[in-house]
Amino acid sequence: MNPKKLIQEFERTFLKMTHTILKVENLHKSYGKIEVIKGINFELKKGETKVIIGPSGTGKSTLLRCINQLDSIDKGQIWLEDIEITQSHADINQIRASIGFVFQSFNLFAHLTALDNVRIGPLRVKEMKEKEATKIAVEELKRVGLEDKKDHYPAQLSGGQQQRVSIARALSMNPKLILFDEPTSALDPELIGEVLEVMINLAKEGTTMIVVTHEMGFACSVANDIIFMDGGIILEEGPPEQIFKNPKHNRTAKFLSKITQLEGDKTK
Amino acid sequence: MEEKLIDKLLLIGKSIPSLLIGALISIELALAFLGLGFVAGIPLAVGEVYGNKFVRNLVVLPIVEFFRSIPALVLLFLFYFGASYLKLNFSPFIAALLAMGFRSAAYQSQIFRGAIQSIDVGQMLAARSIGMSKFKAIRYIIFPQALRISIPSWSNEYATVLKDTSLVYALGITELMRQGRYIVARTFGNAILVYVVCALIYFVIVHLGVKLLDFLEEKYRLPGYESKKIDTRI
Numbered sequence: 001m002n003p004k005k006l007i008q009e010f011e012r013t014f015l016k017m018t019h020t021i022l023k024v025e026n027l028h029k030s031y032g033k034i035e036v037i038k039g040i041n042f043e044l045k046k047g048e049t050k051v052i053i054g055p056s057g058t059g060k061s062t063l064l065r066c067i068n069q070l071d072s073i074d075k076g077q078i079w080l081e082d083i084e085i086t087q088s089h090a091d092i093n094q095i096r097a098s099i100g101f102v103f104q105s106f107n108l109f110a111h112l113t114a115l116d117n118v119r120i121g122p123l124r125v126k127e128m129k130e131k132e133a134t135k136i137a138v139e140e141l142k143r144v145g146l147e148d149k150k151d152h153y154p155a156q157l158s159g160g161q162q163q164r165v166s167i168a169r170a171l172s173m174n175p176k177l178i179l180f181d182e183p184t185s186a187l188d189p190e191l192i193g194e195v196l197e198v199m200i201n202l203a204k205e206g207t208t209m210i211v212v213t214h215e216m217g218f219a220c221s222v223a224n225d226i227i228f229m230d231g232g233i234i235l236e237e238g239p240p241e242q243i244f245k246n247p248k249h250n251r252t253a254k255f256l257s258k259i260t261q262l263e264g265d266k267t268k
Numbered sequence: 269m270e271e272k273l274i275d276k277l278l279l280i281g282k283s284i285p286s287l288l289i290g291a292l293i294s295i296e297l298a299l300a301f302l303g304l305g306f307v308a309g310i311p312l313a314v315g316e317v318y319g320n321k322f323v324r325n326l327v328v329l330p331i332v333e334f335f336r337s338i339p340a341l342v343l344l345f346l347f348y349f350g351a352s353y354l355k356l357n358f359s360p361f362i363a364a365l366l367a368m369g370f371r372s373a374a375y376q377s378q379i380f381r382g383a384i385q386s387i388d389v390g391q392m393l394a395a396r397s398i399g400m401s402k403f404k405a406i407r408y409i410i411f412p413q414a415l416r417i418s419i420p421s422w423s424n425e426y427a428t429v430l431k432d433t434s435l436v437y438a439l440g441i442t443e444l445m446r447q448g449r450y451i452v453a454r455t456f457g458n459a460i461l462v463y464v465v466c467a468l469i470y471f472v473i474v475h476l477g478v479k480l481l482d483f484l485e486e487k488y489r490l491p492g493y494e495s496k497k498i499d500t501r502i
Contacts, residue, residue: 097399155492
């Protein structure tokens with residue numbers, strides 16, 4: 001390999017790994033008198049897959065919804081690249097357009113075919129021409145393996161297929177990162193695999209993503225970094241080997257042993 | 269006796285053209301009332317669901333409650349005589365349009381509000397999550413779904429408005445009912461016969477419209493939500 005190429009390769013890898021996409025600083029969120037998120041800080045680098053685990057009711061989903069501001073925050077700052085998106089004059093629609101969101105309950109638009117679900121973003125938000133938007137939508141449907149279902153309505157698709165369409169819908173906006181809020185929790189066990197497979201491929205292709213999940217096998221094999229949340233704070237953060245093999249906190253260990261007791265140890 | 273029957277049949281034959289002209293006016297009135305009701309009903313519904321407290325309590329609800337709580341005939345007189353009292357000099361048609369159109373808007377707003385509120389919140393969340401403004405989300409995601417849900421109740425509203433056009437004869441508009449009254453006045457003693465013919469004409473118009481709406485309901489039903497035959501044994 002010639003030196004020039006080597007430098008280019010190095011620069012690409014280097015820049016990719018250091019470029020911060022998302023920064024969350026001292027985030028607080030309350031519902032009424034109950035504080036759900038009590039000061040959260042983390043950073044997400046380009047191409048990174050971060051998995052958030054933790055007991056239910058610890059604010060994992062709320063954290064995701066605060067990031068793209070489907071929920072308002074009470075205190076703290078969120079930066080998307082070099083823009084502070086929590087500023088009051090930030091253009092929230094533009095920000096959301098560059099953050100994909102995949103819901104636990106899919107939330108596909110019920111009156112639109114799979115193709116229209118995927119192309120409505122480019123068409124109505126980015127205001128692309130129909131031909132261009134259709135091309136993107138077909139490509140994204142191919143990517144999740146559902147090109148042949150493009151004329152089906154959500155009610156005619158299985159849960160796994162609906163979730164894959166909703167991933168395609170997020171991808172069609174060419175987002176800077178995608179947030180997954182328990183994407184497989186509403187699925188029958190035999191349909192989980194097809195959705196995880198799509199997500200594993202996305203991670204391999206370098207999509208920046210945050211995934212809230214209880215799929216420990218996925219967390220262990222795909223995550224660059226795992227966040228363990230408990231009681232509205234990040235109790236522990238680190239690479240999967242550390243979290244799964246040598247957790248620093250008792251509570252992390254307890255949570256993991258409970259999960260593996262229930263589901264069998266998928267992390268091996 | 270036979271002669272009498274022939275006389276009556278001749279009378280019906282002679283009255284039919286003017287009754288049909290009246291019926292046409294009734295249909296036009298109903299379309300105007302429903303049209304205004306639709307155009308004004310949608311913003312009222314959107315305002316009630318998505319508007320702030322001010323819009324909901326000081327604009328939408330007073331309008332809806334006013335037009336729902338006063339009888340149609342009283343509304344007609346209020347608008348007609350009220351306008352002339354204010355020296356606005358509305359024609360009977362304009363007065364009727366405002367009274368009955370906004371009355372229908374009040375009812376239609378509640379049909380659309382119910383439909384909008386029955387749509388899963390996830391639809392709005394998903395629309396906002398890909399960067400749609402609230403307006404775009406309502407326009408492209410909520411509204412098309414709400415309209416589909418509204419069709420069965422809207423067909424009720426259509427039937428009510430069409431039949432209530434018979435009230436505007438009180439303002440001197442020569443719709444079907446007033447044409448009937450003219451014939452009754454001209455040919456003494458035929459009241460029941462003429463009104464039966466009027467009733468039949470109303471029935472046919474309403475029935476055809478309801479059938480058309482049933483057809484639209486089936487046509488725009490979302491695939492995967494086809495009406496299933498209900499097992500009557502359950």
